[in-house]
Amino acid sequence: MPAEALRERIAAELLAARARTAVLTGSVDDRDLTAQHSPLMSPLVWDLAHIGNQEELWLLRTVGGRDPLLPGIDSLYDAFEHPRAERPSLPLLPPAEARAYAHDVRGRVLDVLEAAALDGDPLLRGGFAFGMVAQHEQQHDETMLITHQLRQGPPVLDDPAPPPAPADAAALPAEVLVPGGDFTMGTSTEPWALDNERPAHTVHVPAFHLDTVPVTNGAYQRFVADGGYDDPRWWTPEGWDHRQRAGLTAPLFWTRDGATWLRRRFGRTEEVPADEPVVHVCWYEADAYARWAGRRLPTEAEWEKAARHDPATGRSRRYPWGDADPTPEHANLGQRHLRPAPAGSHPAGASPHGARQLIGDVWEWTSSRFTPYPGFRAWPYREYSEVFFGGDYRVLRGGSFGVAPVACRGTFRNWDHPVRRQIFSGFRTARDAEPRTAGRTAPGAA
Incomplete structure (x- = not known):
């Protein structure tokens, strides 16, 4: 795939993932965002900032060579360091700050994408690092949808029926x-x-x-x-x-x-x-x-x-x-x-x-x-x-x-x-x- 077409595809996948994240996190109020709806799942606000943190780690720091945006938060959003049941007790970014952080990271990532050589380095060949991050966000979008299913309360998501068989x-x-x-x-x-x-x-x-x-x-x-x-x-x-x-x-x-x-x-x-x-x-x-x-x-x-x-x-x-x-x-x-x-x-x-x-x-x-x-x-x-x-x-x-x-x-x-x-x-x-x-x-x- 030509480099410019690949960049367009990467940008489209990143934007599609973020649009879905916005629906899942924007359809509930801050109370629901910070609540733990099941010990099996993270608070939605943790997923939101974790998505931004992983994107920063791989695409801004590893690929782009940038300095950390918010020093000291990596451990808060390390899935292996903190089991899901413990995450509500962590000093997590509040919803407005989590949204601002993820938005800031994404803007800078699109700048990195414009300058990245999508060949040579195995991490960048074929846009792999960007594709890995897009997949990561969409995987968390599915995880957040599971949290919505476990959440108590009235419906908040649009629910068009699939076509008949x-x-x-x-x-x-x-x-x-x-x-x-x-x-x-x-x-x-x-x-x-x-x-x-x-x-x-x-x-x-x-x-x-x-x-x-x-x-x-x-x-x-x-x-x-x-x-x-x-x-x-x-x-x-x-x-x-x-x-x-x-x-x-x-x-x-x-x-x-x-x-x-x-x-x-x-x-x-x-x-x-x-x-x-x-x-x-x-x-x-x-x-x-x-x-x-x-x-x-x-x-x-x-x-x-x-x-x-x-x-x-x-x-x-x-x-x-x-x-x-x-x-x-x-x-x-x-x-x-x-x-x-x-x-x-x-x-x-x-x-x-x-x-x-x-x-x-x-x-x-x-x-x-x-x-x-x-x-x-x-x-x-x-x-x-x-x-x-x-x-x-x-x-x-x-x-x-x-x-x-x-x-x-x-x-x-x-x-x-x-x-x-x-x-x-x-x-x-x-x-x-x-x-x-x-x-x-x-x-x-x-």
Whole structure:
């Protein structure tokens, strides 16, 4: 990409991220900005200044060689130094000062962008440092959207409904076949890919079947109605212990009103729509559902092969539909809609194997633990990925309605503890390409 076109793209991504940040932080008053709405999340004002601080550290100081703007604040906004539960007690910048700081940093960063050589230095080649910062802000925008979901009070965010499912959605097959064989997993060429997506490497994946669409609320309700939360047969020992201790009986934010399931969503209470992908389930719940259905969660490699492998050419695409950047026709991304689209939506975003909604709508739990790829090298800092390898983290793939396109691609890897469900997490199930194990329901269908 020519340098000027690259600068324009970088500026557009930075501005898009800041516009979203402004909506999420400008839609509530200072009291809500400084409150901690859940011990799992930071106060919104912390996220706002942290975004500015990371941008200053990488783009003003590291790239631009500038002196600190506010000496002494780095430790306040160091995510590793202060766990989320502690952040409300820190001497954080008040909302007006946090906004002014982030605004000042951004103005100076755009000046640095105009003068930066976007080649040579690996940190600047292809605009990587700028792309990393844009992704970082959009990742925090998704985190702040989660905080909005946890926040008590009336709705404050616009909530346009996604389009209805296409006419063929009800006739889609329950599953698709992904043939066995080698494929290229990860990337060595995506210019803004983060370190855990690298390097590209060959993986052999035996043939398997995958749900055509994510598991829906309607399908998940059948699991609940069949006593799935009360039967230890469907749960791992760790999962059953967590289900008992946490008192899990349904996805987070669900309540029952007689025979009707309701959910709370960004300050609104509504009936749970049967045809939407289920969201706000933890890994243990997803795994239990899959066992109850006589299936399993896909491995991370299976998920990526289903999303990227083109059987006609043998190459791995950037996205299920090809190499072009996502549009609204391809996927539900970028907080355009504050809910998943109905199952079967976005036929233009289907993979060559026929699976839909692999990108956007809900993060999809896989069975895999978060580990490095062969040849992994921590870069440009080890705290992004390396410190998380080897724990109980499980990999999620595909993005959600809350993540921006810049921070979502076929190689992008997310991870979280298996107990987490405040995140926009759902799943789809898989089975080996052999006679089906007897199950309880047709997975995926509403």
